[in-house]
Amino acid sequence: MKSRLFTPGPTPVPEETLLELAKPVTYHRSAEAKVILGEMTEDLKYVFQTINPVLTLTASGTGGMDAAISGTIAPGEKVILLTAGRWGERWKGILKAYNANTVVVEVPYGKHVSPAMLEAALAANPDAVAVCSTLSETSTGVGHDLEAFGRLVAKTQAILIVDAISGLGAMECRTDEWHLDIVVTGSQKALMLPPGLAFVSLSEKARRKLDATPIRNFYLDLRRYLKSIAESDTPFTPANTLIKAQRLSLKKIRAEGIENLWARHARMGTACRAAVAAMGLELFADRPNNGLTVMIVPPGIDGSGILKKLEKQHGYKLADGQDAMKGKIWRLSHMGYTDAFDVLGAIAALELILLESGFALNPGAGVTAFQRSLAAG
Amino acid sequence: MKSRLFTPGPTPVPEETLLELAKPVTYHRSAEAKVILGEMTEDLKYVFQTINPVLTLTASGTGGMDAAISGTIAPGEKVILLTAGRWGERWKGILKAYNANTVVVEVPYGKHVSPAMLEAALAANPDAVAVCSTLSETSTGVGHDLEAFGRLVAKTQAILIVDAISGLGAMECRTDEWHLDIVVTGSQKALMLPPGLAFVSLSEKARRKLDATPIRNFYLDLRRYLKSIAESDTPFTPANTLIKAQRLSLKKIRAEGIENLWARHARMGTACRAAVAAMGLELFADRPNNGLTVMIVPPGIDGSGILKKLEKQHGYKLADGQDAMKGKIWRLSHMGYTDAFDVLGAIAALELILLESGFALNPGAGVTAFQRSLAAG
Numbered sequence: 001m002k003s004r005l006f007t008p009g010p011t012p013v014p015e016e017t018l019l020e021l022a023k024p025v026t027y028h029r030s031a032e033a034k035v036i037l038g039e040m041t042e043d044l045k046y047v048f049q050t051i052n053p054v055l056t057l058t059a060s061g062t063g064g065m066d067a068a069i070s071g072t073i074a075p076g077e078k079v080i081l082l083t084a085g086r087w088g089e090r091w092k093g094i095l096k097a098y099n100a101n102t103v104v105v106e107v108p109y110g111k112h113v114s115p116a117m118l119e120a121a122l123a124a125n126p127d128a129v130a131v132c133s134t135l136s137e138t139s140t141g142v143g144h145d146l147e148a149f150g151r152l153v154a155k156t157q158a159i160l161i162v163d164a165i166s167g168l169g170a171m172e173c174r175t176d177e178w179h180l181d182i183v184v185t186g187s188q189k190a191l192m193l194p195p196g197l198a199f200v201s202l203s204e205k206a207r208r209k210l211d212a213t214p215i216r217n218f219y220l221d222l223r224r225y226l227k228s229i230a231e232s233d234t235p236f237t238p239a240n241t242l243i244k245a246q247r248l249s250l251k252k253i254r255a256e257g258i259e260n261l262w263a264r265h266a267r268m269g270t271a272c273r274a275a276v277a278a279m280g281l282e283l284f285a286d287r288p289n290n291g292l293t294v295m296i297v298p299p300g301i302d303g304s305g306i307l308k309k310l311e312k313q314h315g316y317k318l319a320d321g322q323d324a325m326k327g328k329i330w331r332l333s334h335m336g337y338t339d340a341f342d343v344l345g346a347i348a349a350l351e352l353i354l355l356e357s358g359f360a361l362n363p364g365a366g367v368t369a370f371q372r373s374l375a376a377g
Numbered sequence: 378m379k380s381r382l383f384t385p386g387p388t389p390v391p392e393e394t395l396l397e398l399a400k401p402v403t404y405h406r407s408a409e410a411k412v413i414l415g416e417m418t419e420d421l422k423y424v425f426q427t428i429n430p431v432l433t434l435t436a437s438g439t440g441g442m443d444a445a446i447s448g449t450i451a452p453g454e455k456v457i458l459l460t461a462g463r464w465g466e467r468w469k470g471i472l473k474a475y476n477a478n479t480v481v482v483e484v485p486y487g488k489h490v491s492p493a494m495l496e497a498a499l500a501a502n503p504d505a506v507a508v509c510s511t512l513s514e515t516s517t518g519v520g521h522d523l524e525a526f527g528r529l530v531a532k533t534q535a536i537l538i539v540d541a542i543s544g545l546g547a548m549e550c551r552t553d554e555w556h557l558d559i560v561v562t563g564s565q566k567a568l569m570l571p572p573g574l575a576f577v578s579l580s581e582k583a584r585r586k587l588d589a590t591p592i593r594n595f596y597l598d599l600r601r602y603l604k605s606i607a608e609s610d611t612p613f614t615p616a617n618t619l620i621k622a623q624r625l626s627l628k629k630i631r632a633e634g635i636e637n638l639w640a641r642h643a644r645m646g647t648a649c650r651a652a653v654a655a656m657g658l659e660l661f662a663d664r665p666n667n668g669l670t671v672m673i674v675p676p677g678i679d680g681s682g683i684l685k686k687l688e689k690q691h692g693y694k695l696a697d698g699q700d701a702m703k704g705k706i707w708r709l710s711h712m713g714y715t716d717a718f719d720v721l722g723a724i725a726a727l728e729l730i731l732l733e734s735g736f737a738l739n740p741g742a743g744v745t746a747f748q749r750s751l752a753a754g
Contacts, residue, residue, distance in 0.1 A: 003401070009614065010402045021618070022399035024380070025387045025571050027694055058573055059596060060435050062613040066596035097595040188614065194402050196435055196573050196616030218474040219436060219443035219597065236439040237386065237565065239573030239616065241398070317404055 006346050007319040008138045008166050008292040008333040010188040010195055013245075014252060017192060020245040028240040029233075036244055038232035043250035047168065047191070047258060048183055048201045050175040055225040057198040058239045061165035061186030064198030066094055067220035068161050068182045072209045073130060075099040080121045080131045080158070082113040082149075086139035086322050087163055091132040098216075103128065109140050109325060112287040115148035128158045129209065135167030135183075136289045139322050141331065143171055143289025150179035159206050165189060169253065170265045170291030170335035181206040187242065190265075190291065190335040192249035196242045202226070249337075265290040268334040268343050271373035275347045278369030279354065279361055284329050291335040296328070298359060303327035306353055314349040344370050383723050384696040385515045385543050385669040385710040387565040387572055390622075391629060394569060397622040405617040406610075413621055415609035420627035424545065424568070424635060425560055425578045427552040432602040434575040435616045438542035438563030441575030443471055444597035445538050445559045449586045450507060452476040457498045457508045457535070459490040459526075463516035463699050464540055468509040475593075480505065486517050486702060489664040492525035505535045506586065512544030513666045516699050518708065520548055520666025527556035536583050542566060546630065547642045547668030547712040558583040564619065567642070567668065567712040569626035573619045579603070626714075642667040645711040645720050648750035652724045655746030656731065656738055661706050668712040673705070675736060680704035683730055691726040721747050 005012050027033065037056070044054040057063055069091075073079060078101045081091055088106070095102045105121050107113050113133070122128065131153050136143050146162060153160040159181035164173055168183065169190025175183050181203040187193035200222065202210065210222055224235035253261055269290030276283060276295050284294040297303035303320070304327045310316045319331040332350075334343045347366045354361050382389050404410065414433065421431040434440055446468075450456055455478045458468050465483070472479045482498050484490050490510070499505065508530050513520050523539060530537040536558035541550055545560065546567030552560050558580040564570035577599065579587065587599055601612035630638055646667030653660060653672050661671040674680035680697065681704045687693045696708040709727075711720045724743045731738050 003403075005402060005404065007404045010405065010617065013402050018399040018401070022395040024395070025382060025390050025565075026380075027382065027384045027696075028387065028572065030694075058435070058437050059440070060614040060616070063436070063596040066594070070595070094595045097592060097598070186614070188402075194616065194618040195405065195614045196619060215474060216593070217443070218447070218471045219440040221474070237437040237563070237572045239437075239571065239619075240387065241571040242573060242616075317407075319404075 001315045003315045003317065004342070004346070005317050006333050007317055008189070008331055008335065009186070011192065011333060011336040012338060013192055013194060014249060014337050017245045017249045020248050021241055025241060028237055033240060034232040036247055037234065040243055040247040040250060041229065041232070043247070043254050044199055047250065047253055048175045049173065049177065049258065050201050052176065052201055052203050053226055053229055055200045055202070055222060055229055056234060056238065056243065057200065057220065057225065058196065058236070059198045060195055061184060061198050062090060063220060064184040064186070064200045065090065065163055067200060067217070067222050068184055069094045069098050069100070070217040070220060071222040072159065072182070072206065072213050073098055073100050074213050076101055078103060078125055078128045080105060080125055080128045082118060082131065082133040082144070084111060084113055084134065084140060084142050085109050085137040087134045087137055091163065095132065110142070110284045110286060112142045112144055115145055115152060118149055119152055122152060122156055126156070130159045130161055132161045133163070135162055135164040135173060136171060136291050138166040138292065139325065141283070141285035141288050141292055141294030143167065143287055146173065146180060147178045154179035159209050166291055166335065167289065169261060171289050172262045175201055187246055191246065192252065192336045193242060193246045196239045197246060264339070265335060267374065268338070268340050269293065271340060271370045272332065272334060272343055272347070274373040275366040275370040279351060279366040292331055292333045295330045295332070297330060301357060301359060303330065306330070306357060310349055310353050313353065316346050316349045318346070340374055378692045380692045380694065381719070381723070382694050383710050384694055385566070385708055385712070386563070388569065388710060388713040389715060390569055390571060391626060391714050394622045394626045397625050398618055402618060405614055410617060411609040413624055414611065417620055417624040417627060418606065418609070420624070420631050421576055424627065424630055425552045426550065426554065426635065427578050429553065429578055429580055430603055430606055431576055431578045432599060432606055433611060433615065433620065434577065434597065434602065435573065435613070436575045437572055438561060438575050439467060440597060441561035441563070441577045442467065442540055444577060444594070444599050445561055446471045446475050446477070447594040447597060448599040449536065449559070449583065449590050450475055450477050451590050453478055455480060455502055455505045457482060457502055457505045459495060459508065459510040461488060461490055461511065461517060461519050462486050462514040464511045464514055468540065472509070487519070487661045487663060489519045489521055492522055492529060495526055496529055499529060499533055503533070507536050507538055509538045510540070512539055512541040512550060513548060513668050515543040515669065516702065518660070518662035518665050518669055518671030520544065520664055523550065523557060524555045531556035536586050543668055543712065544666065546638060548666050549639045552578055564623055568623065569629065569713045570619060570623045573616045574623060641716070642712060644751065645715070645717050646670065648717060648747045649709065649711060649720055649724070651750040652743040652747040656728060656743040669708055669710045672707045672709070674707060678734060678736060680707065683707070683734060687726055687730050690730065693723050693726045695723070717751055
């Protein structure tokens with residue numbers, strides 16, 4: 001049986017990128033290594049849609065989030081946190097660890113934070129030095145309107161810090177045009193690499209805040225990465241085989257074109273949502289994003305059991321809900337090295353398992369709706 | 378021309394480990410992932426020679442060093458730093474970033490810190506809460522007597538924190554028997570993997586100090602890794618393809634046997650030092666370790682130029698001195714997936730380039746001495 005990965009990170013990696021990872025290891029301080037890091041960084045800037053520096057950390061995405069907070073927020077400084085799920089809560093944990101004075105704007109799981117809520121929070125907290133948000137809240141499938149958030153925050157002294165770990169590359173994100181001061185992402189989502197690298201962009205406003213904040217870290221000190229990247233280098237031994245492979249995956253993105261990439265994800269998201277509706281399932285997110293589709297487990301169905309069957313019988317690995325959401329939602333990723341026909345297969349497999357479980361469903365309802373959506377363009 | 382990597386990290390990676398890295402990516406929160414991390418951790422304990430937890434961080438070795446200091450040293454606490462080169466200075470930078478009260482015991486590059494020096498420092502600073510040292514000072518080739526250091530520190534309240542990044546697996550290191558409280562290593566040296574993972578062991582004494590120290594980090598918070606590893610898990614998305622591959626490389630070490638591994642490195646080190654002497658070169662380290670051999674560039678020879686020729690003409694990549702030592706020393710690694718015959722080739726290539734540069738040398742002097750040393754067993 002074939003195994004197919006549909007978790008919202010890690011995601012499938014292109015075969016040629018995997019083969020790159022099998023090549024002999026090289027020295028990370030050679031002239032060639034600088035060229036590779038330089039090329040990768042240029043392509044990252046393209047994916048981020050920024051002319052500002054993008055830094056490469058050997059860490060998971062959370063390491064990048066930590067670096068953003070520990071680098072730019074002094075103890076006691078006020079930060080507005082927009083949270084709509086588990087990854088907003090990750091920001092909360094980091095802000096707490098670094099003794100920020102956090103003002104929490106929270107919505108229930110499945111809901112999104114609206115620009116109006118941010119506007120009110122900014123008005124009530126003119127002393128806030130930062131706003132933390134999430135582009136794609138992977139735990140619920142919600143996507144946030146970062147364009148609107150950026151417009152609001154740009155008018156204030158605050159910097160806008162965005163967890164775009166599972167969003168970047170899967171949904172439109174224009175770092176500079178939207179005034180996103182710090183954008184953090186990871187290698188293992190839409191960027192088509194295994195986990196291990198975090199990428200952080202810094203606007204001029206963010207760099208000024210970084211410079212003005214007392215240093216209280218070392219390995220994650222963004223100043224060191226900024227200084228090194230000016231010479232196409234890293235301050236500490238990087239995961240250089242991952243960097244070489246990331247360069248390859250980014251070349252694929254560049255060849256496809258960022259707008260085409262966003263459009264492909266939008267097509268997959270739209271078709272997937274149509275299929276979900278046609279199967280009589282409900283979406284969990286009130287503002288779904290195009291990187292993954294999150295479905296509510298129907299009443300009377302064993303949510304975790306269905307996912308186990310799906311994997312065991314058909315090889316499709318979807319993700320369960322996390323923590324309190326376990327068994328209550330299904331998360332189907334369609335980001336990165338995944339196309340519409342891959343997702344169609346996942347819908348077909350889910351249909352079969354739902355039918356087997358006695359869920360009332362016309363065989364083919366999901367795949368037909370999916371196909372009709374694709375045909376509509 | 379064949380390319381051969383003799384830098385003291387990254388080092389060559391076994392072919393089957395490289396092929397493992399080319400396998401499709403899997404989910405990091407599956408039951409199988411826990412089994413893999415569990416097996417890898419058991420084999421790490423064997424390599425560390427400890428029954429205590431060994432934690433896996435997605436970071437370079439410096440990330441592990443940072444975690445050790447930010448986790449266990451409160452601001453203003455006194456730490457004795459034993460430094461003999463650039464990696465001791467790395468400790469110094471981290472200690473400074475976290476506002477430790479650092480007492481520096483320093484020797485010139487090429488020299489080692491003696492147990493007597495540590496004994497005096499401990500006597501003069503009974504309030505020290507930690508001692509930081511380096512097992513293999515990769516910048517100079519020095520190895521430290523951690524067994525003696527451990528005996529001294531164990532009698533005090535202080536914990537002994539060891540940078541064993543390039544030492545572990547290349548030279549004898551018995552974490553528990555020698556009372557090494559925190560041992561940090563990286564994946565890209567004797568453990569035969571590309572860079573990207575750091576490993577940290579914690580004695581009971583270290584865990585008590587960790588518990589007693591106020592939290593001031595997040596991604597590198599060892600408490601989180603301790604809690605997770607108890608369930609064969611990681612707190613944040615790990616570089617799971619590297620973990621799978623590390624498991625494979627560690628199985629190789631387990632099959633060879635740790636004492637055989639140390640003996641193999643000792644044989645390579647002894648033979649290499651014999652060759653260096655026979656070629657009329659001098660060793661830089663006054664207490665050389667078996668992971669690498671560091672030679673002084675003879676007067677009148679362009680040190681960096683020789684290394685460039687060696688790589689260009691014969692494909693052998695050795696490492697130059699770092700920073701102030703650039704052009705003054707040559708560093709030849711013999712750790713990890715490198716055997717005596719590999720090193721013999723490097724000696725032969727170096728001989729040829731030295732002859733070509735007009736250095737007075739009997740052709741074959743180095744390789745003969747190397748071979749005689751091997752024959753002597």
